[in-house]
Amino acid sequence: MNVTAANRQDFSTDVHLERIDADTLVIRLAGSWAQGAIIKPVEEVIRELDELSGLRRVFLQTSQLEKWDSRLPAYLLKIIDYYQAKDVEVDLSGLPEGVQGLLKLARAVPERAGDRRTVKKTSALYEFGKTVLDGLQDAKGLITFIGEAVLAFWALLQGKARFRTVDLVLCIQEAGAEALPIVTLISLLVGLILAFVGAVQLAMFGAQIYIADLVSLGTVREMGALMTAVIMSGRTGAAYAAQLGTMNVNSEIDALKTMGISPMQFLVMPRMLALALMLPLLCLYADFMGILGGALVTISVFDVSLIQYAHEARRIVHVDDFSIGLFKSLVFAVLIATAGCMRGMQCGRSASAVGNAATSAVVNSIVYIVVADSLITLICNELNI
Amino acid sequence: MIATMEKPHITVNDLTMAYGDFVIQHDLNFTIDRGDVFIIMGGSGCGKSTLLKHLIGLQRPVKGDVFYNQRNFWQASQKEQAKVMRRFGVLYQSGALFSSLTLAENIALPLGEFTRLSRSEIADIISYKLALVGLAGFQDYYPSEISGGMQKRAGLARAMALDPEILFFDEPSAGLDPVSARLLDDLIIKLKDTLGTTIVVVTHELASIFAIGTNSVFLDSDTKTMLATGNPKKLLAESKDFKIIQFLTRGEGNVNNEA
Numbered sequence: 002m003n004v005t006a007a008n009r010q011d012f013s014t015d016v017h018l019e020r021i022d023a024d025t026l027v028i029r030l031a032g033s034w035a036q037g038a039i040i041k042p043v044e045e046v047i048r049e050l051d052e053l054s055g056l057r058r059v060f061l062q063t064s065q066l067e068k069w070d071s072r073l074p075a076y077l078l079k080i081i082d083y084y085q086a087k088d089v090e091v092d093l094s095g096l097p098e099g100v101q102g103l104l105k106l107a108r109a110v111p112e113r114a115g116d117r118r119t120v121k122k123t124s125a126l127y128e129f130g131k132t133v134l135d136g137l138q139d140a141k142g143l144i145t146f147i148g149e150a151v152l153a154f155w156a157l158l159q160g161k162a163r164f165r166t167v168d169l170v171l172c173i174q175e176a177g178a179e180a181l182p183i184v185t186l187i188s189l190l191v192g193l194i195l196a197f198v199g200a201v202q203l204a205m206f207g208a209q210i211y212i213a214d215l216v217s218l219g220t221v222r223e224m225g226a227l228m229t230a231v232i233m234s235g236r237t238g239a240a241y242a243a244q245l246g247t248m249n250v251n252s253e254i255d256a257l258k259t260m261g262i263s264p265m266q267f268l269v270m271p272r273m274l275a276l277a278l279m280l281p282l283l284c285l286y287a288d289f290m291g292i293l294g295g296a297l298v299t300i301s302v303f304d305v306s307l308i309q310y311a312h313e314a315r316r317i318v319h320v321d322d323f324s325i326g327l328f329k330s331l332v333f334a335v336l337i338a339t340a341g342c343m344r345g346m347q348c349g350r351s352a353s354a355v356g357n358a359a360t361s362a363v364v365n366s367i368v369y370i371v372v373a374d375s376l377i378t379l380i381c382n383e384l385n386i
Numbered sequence: 387m388i389a390t391m392e393k394p395h396i397t398v399n400d401l402t403m404a405y406g407d408f409v410i411q412h413d414l415n416f417t418i419d420r421g422d423v424f425i426i427m428g429g430s431g432c433g434k435s436t437l438l439k440h441l442i443g444l445q446r447p448v449k450g451d452v453f454y455n456q457r458n459f460w461q462a463s464q465k466e467q468a469k470v471m472r473r474f475g476v477l478y479q480s481g482a483l484f485s486s487l488t489l490a491e492n493i494a495l496p497l498g499e500f501t502r503l504s505r506s507e508i509a510d511i512i513s514y515k516l517a518l519v520g521l522a523g524f525q526d527y528y529p530s531e532i533s534g535g536m537q538k539r540a541g542l543a544r545a546m547a548l549d550p551e552i553l554f555f556d557e558p559s560a561g562l563d564p565v566s567a568r569l570l571d572d573l574i575i576k577l578k579d580t581l582g583t584t585i586v587v588v589t590h591e592l593a594s595i596f597a598i599g600t601n602s603v604f605l606d607s608d609t610k611t612m613l614a615t616g617n618p619k620k621l622l623a624e625s626k627d628f629k630i631i632q633f634l635t636r637g638e639g640n641v642n643n644e645a
């Protein structure tokens with residue numbers, strides 16, 4: 002008794018359903034099942050099978066089977082699973098031996114209940130709650146990190162911190178000397194820009210000499226520290242996050258922990274120290290480069306000599322101004338190193354997690370820098386420094 | 387489906403491998419036939435993974451040639467090389483799963499790139515391949531969320547995704563329990579028998595070497611060249627080389643002098 006003829010012209014395969022008696026069905030497969038074959042979607046077949054009720058036994062058979070590859074066993078597996086869920090007996094003896102063997106292997110280790118993950122649909126409220134909780138978790142992570150860093154620093158002060166001097170020297174080289182070219186370029190250009198911006202206004206009053214005031218004060222109090230910090234957060238902060246993140250992916254941080262070495266002391270301290278030592282120096286260097294940049298513009302475009310420029314700059318800039326700039330850059334250094342190392346240490350265990358760590362290290366440090374800068378400037382204003 | 391093509395599948399001719407000036411192995415000569423399970427053996431660090439890198443076209447030989455179907459791989463155009471390489475499936479020693487993709491996405495990647503299968507059929511093939519390596523139901527896990535042995539098996543499933551002509555496995559059973567290792571051997575034999583796949587395996591597992599190997603090469607790190615090639619059972623029975631016998635008997639055997 003032929004219940005359903007499931008073959009259609011446009012398929013290169015044939016799935017033929019034949020109901021032999023009330024509780025037996027034969028599913029016969031024919032044709033080419035290799036790559037490139039056009040196969041009737043298994044979902045369609047299953048829909049047809051849905052209409053046949055009361056089955057107790059199903060025979061899977063092949064006849065005139067041509068080429069086949071993994072598509073055939075994958076297809077059969079789907080049908081077998083469908084019937085197994087319904088407690089219908091499936092007989093494979095009509096299949097080629099190889100296919101039977103592969104199917105047996107595929108079921109040699111049955112799926113354990115609970116292994117499969119189901120993707121939950123979530124509501125907007127859930128997402129909102131999750132965002133808030135994630136934010137809190139983040140804040141907690143930051144506080145924990147700062148706490149651990151302080152403890153590690155305390156151990157360092159007591160001379161008990163364990164890290165390799167070589168690492169510190171390498172970090173200092175990376176965060177110091179190797180950053181000089183880019184710091185030179187950027188601060189020189191920022192000095193130039195400041196001078197040009199000021200020049201347009203000041204030249205209207207014939208007050209070109211005050212370009213020196215504008216550039217030196219602006220650079221020393223503000224731009225030098227800010228620009229070096231931004232450069233270093235992109236250069237070194239991101240590198241820290243990526244280095245520590247990759248170490249985390251390779252379980253290197255776990256290895257340190259099991260050796261009884263605190264990763265906080267061993268990895269984070271040298272990086273923080275290096276940046277805290279080097280960033281103020283870079284800032285000082287950038288200050289002079291910025292002033293030099295301003296001088297280039299003033300001397301070449303206006304009728305002001307280098308001596309006049311230097312004299313004016315020395316008159317207006319005091320040691321206090323330098324101190325403020327240096328203090329800022331010290332604060333920025335700690336912030337950059339914190340953001341970079343924290344993101345690295347908290348990094349997940351995949352390539353994209355390392356990417357995310359580097360990105361959020363830079364984004365966080367720039368936000369921290371700007372907020373801290375505003376606060377310090379406000380306080381200095383209040384105190385009239 | 388046994389492919390009907392010439393018998394020698396891969397031929398290695400006077401191959402010398404080196405990193406810079408540091409020669410790893412020199413003058414390797416052997417042939418891998420279609421449908422062979424070819425074992426690469428030798429002590430740790432003797433250059434097995436390096437040989438595999440040469441066979442899959444990742445590293446250019448310093449000297450010598452590798453032929454696929456009698457065509458010289460390194461003299462072919464880049465396009466032809468890519469075409470040959472697309473018929474390879476490779477399991478790397480470290481798994482090399484894409485860490486930011488789930489297991490299903492890892493396996494779906496080659497299927498999506500190189501076939502025109504529908505999404506639902508790709509999903510069916512993924513669950514079939516995962517089931518073959520004993521990972522049924524682990525579609526939505528990330529590599530970092532499963533164990534080392536499971537990563538190995540997932541790598542295997544990815545290597546098999548496209549039903550390649552040649553499968554290269556670098557220590558597939560490292561990190562597997564004896565039962566899983568045995569199932570893996572069964573799988574290798576089934577793949578060879580049903581799809582006619584040529585399989586190249588780096589392994590130290592003696593049981594597995596004798597159970598599945600139809601041909602082999604033995605690399606030695608002292609002389610920096612191969613000591614023998616042939617069926618591992620035959621090597622054990624006939625070889626007069628002390629190192630090979632030691633290796634194949636876990637250091638317990640004596641050299642067989644009468645053969």
Ligand SMILES: Nc1ncnc2c1ncn2[C@@H]1O[C@H](COP(=O)(O)OP(=O)(O)OP(=O)(O)O)[C@@H](O)[C@H]1O
Pocket residue numbers: 405410429430431432433434435436437479
């Ligand atoms: N990228 C590389 N650069 C330089 N030398 C390398 C490189 N990779 C491996 N080697 C050297 O090549 C030799 C062989 O390495 P290979 O990884 O092929 O060994 P193997 O036989 O696979 O060992 P194992 O069984 O431990 O995996 C080793 O001596 C190693 O030091």
Ligand SMILES: [Mg+2]
Pocket residue numbers: 434435436479556
């Ligand atoms: Mg190796």
